[in-house]
Amino acid sequence: MDQYPRLPGASAEAKAEWLRAIRDFHFGRGGAAHPALSWRPAAPATCGLVVPAASADPTAPLRELLEVARTEVPARREAFATQLRTLRDGLADLLAVEDQRDPGPERLRASVGAFGADLVDASALDGILGAQRGSMRVDGRRRQRIEQALAVFARYLDGGGPPLLTVLHTEAGREAVPAMQGLVAELAEDPCRAALRSFDAAAERFCEVVRALRTARLEVTSSYDAERHDPWIATVDWETLSAEELSLVPTIVAVDSASRLTGEAMPGWSRLLASGRPVQVLALASPVHDPEQGLDAVFSSYRVELGFLGIGHREAFVQQTSTACAEHLREGFRRALGGTRAALHVVVVEPAPLSVASRAHPLFRYDPDSGGSWARRLDVSGNPDPELDWPVTTLTCLAPGGRAKELELAVTFVDHALQESALTGEALVVSDEYRSDDLVPLADYLRLDAETAARRLPCLWVQDEDQDLHRAVPTRRLTQACRDRLAFWRSLQELAGIHSEHVERALERARDEARQGREELEAQRAAELEQVRSEAVGQAAHLLAATLVGVGVEDLVGLAPVTAPAVPVSTPAAPAAAAPAAAEAEVPAATATISSEPWIETALCTSCNDCRNINPQLFVYDDNKQAKIGDPSAGTFAQLVKAAEKCPARCIHPGQPLDPNEKGLDKLIARAAPFNR
């Protein structure tokens, strides 16, 4: 553990004093003024690896959502419109036919023209045409239904369609809303409550179209039954829509800040998610906090997990993502818009994925449509090194001798937190002159047991403006916040099936059982081996003894030791031959019995009806319209023989006569014989 060379001049007392000062700072008891510690502009060494210079665009999440809507929604709407157009034409044709049914003399006269009018008596022709019979007429109620449906179709098809996204936002959230075509923004005091109302209004407008659609489907096939279908059509609301129809209801988006949603706006979005209405809630989170909030507010905000609260609603789609992880963000939007559930998107607006890498805002997606278990629903893929506590990154630095050296660093929550101006004083750089094994890298420190940790201090590597590396010690409060983030990350891991303790316990149990089974088997084999060995030795000794005393091998049977194997050395021939004979005698002789029942090879029947024309009770058809025997007692043997002879597929086998008193049986049996073979 002697990682750092000791300063030659530092006395034990001086080192103890320095350590006391550092501990005081760590535990918040002062000590910051001690020369062992200094504040200087320094950033965690890992940050240089992930932070670009550009700042994040607050409109990025809605731009992405709109882009996804552009690729998904128009095709769906067009397919639906095509469906409506087809039905509209069908209904229009129905009315056109109805209108032509009674043309009237005037229309007939016009249709035959001036030349024809002299040749054809239009009134007489109308009398003939009007007397036609046999087709169904459109009554008044039906015509009204059809005309209403046509009017709704016309409004929907000619209306230009609703916008792709209707965004509801607060005054503060205005900066997150881009001015783009296809997006309509509305100001609301509480966007989530307003979204609920907006959705209900939009859904009701769409349900009117669905009612017309369902009516039209029934009308074009002339199967509308007012008594049965009127109540059904009347009860159509958004909850009765099919998944496909529900995905066509205009998309409503409530945009709000994550801090507001975890505070005063919480009842609104919670009710929205619980309602099941497919509304999108966009919670925008900032990776840094306002320093004016005070440290307590900053630390407590880290403990509120908006995404996890969303998962608590169980049936809503929830994702936590970052604008710096565009593919993850887009895929989540795609799934949410393709589904029919309420969706909560917690999006961190940041230029680089440091909050993701430091597990401050780990990526996850909870999709109830993926299955019934946590393992299927929760997906943490997309996070760097998802199987580790902290992602590991490599920093190349120059060692004192000018030699390049690679330093493996864990990106922890502290690396992210120190980016916040409010938290800059939560870590101080330790003088390079102080070297001690008491300073343990933070990731390792968090793995220590409580007793060891109490004797150590966490540290992390920071870089100053000259890019020189120094160690810094975070306060206990910040360390505890880091520990809390780790605990949350481990919960996510376990729920997503990574390092699940249940699995590990089950594996251990299975290993134990396998080990135990193997040991038992090995013990059994060893015992058997030992037994065989001892028997073989006994046998050999016995043979040797017999040979020595001059007894012949043929006499060994009687002299065999009690431990000898049960199999005799030689078996007398006579008993061996007698045994099978006795066995044969016990088994009754097999007789070739042929069924006396009539039967039909049904699979070969060509459905020619010949047999059924003879006796439809004796011969019946199965589900495939192929013949089988129905009631054998319903006919005579003569009918069976006749059918067998007529059957072109030769698949009827008459068997033996059931009635021994039937006339002419001898001849019939002789005729049946070829079909019974």
Place this chain on the structure above:
Amino acid sequence: MFGLKSDPSTELPERYFSLEDYEGGVARWCPGCGDLGVLTAVQRICRAEQLPPEKVVCVSGIGCSSRFPHYVGTYGFHGLHGRPLPVACGIKSRRPDLTVWVATGDGDCCSIGAGHWIHALRYNMDMVVMLFDNSVYGLTKKQTSPTTPQGMSTNTHPSGAWLPPLDPLTAMLGMTNVSFLAQTVDWNPAHLHATLAAAYRHKGLGFVRILQRCPTYSAGVFEDLQRDPSRLLMLTGPRGIQVEPAIANMFPNKREHDPSDLGTARAICEAHDPVPIGLLFQDESRPCYDAFTNHGLGMPTADKVAALEKELDRFTV
């Protein structure tokens, strides 16, 4: 909210079609006629696929087998002699949603309708054509048809048919754009059913020649084949007609055949003996003319009327 509200009325009433739904009038074919087995096979396929009867059209020409549409409970078109195929192509041109079965006989298809036969195969529209080949004109009581065996006595050739018969298989294997050609026998319902089902599944024109017994006017033409199954050559293979092993075992003479091999298919057919049954040729990549004739199907009625009027305005009376 725990998922969408459960409301059984959201679904339109589901229909299930039984064999009876595909039955039309009582079949008036002669007792023991092979057509009855084909009728049942088609009805069973319709049931297995749950085809709504109003979405099926059976088209026929003239002949015994052309009574077929009357006995099926679907739409039907009993057309003119030799003309079932143009009617079927017309239907398929504008109603691709309908399943079309064509029933035609050896006289109807290979004689008076031969011109349409060639072109329907070339059009390769998505339908099943069943050639009921009983080697005789049965409806008109035994005249020589194109496939009547040489020497068979008929009313038109009492001393025996003079010419060698036409082999529809070798003829079709030489026609342009043929995409599915199979042969089966009516006296083995399982093979018949499997062959027609394969033709139904084929995208394009599935042509099945059915060796069909006529117990009245050409009785005995196929008796040898029926009594001695080794006279038949069953074509097997992973891409061929699949039947149960018990059915396959009824044919002692088998040969593995790749239906994409046109040359071998021709050689098998030209040998004439043994008579092949199974899938001779299939190529789903061949172009289907209905893909072209279906253009503009979604055109609204008003546009159609406008287009027609514009066209008619070019003429003056």
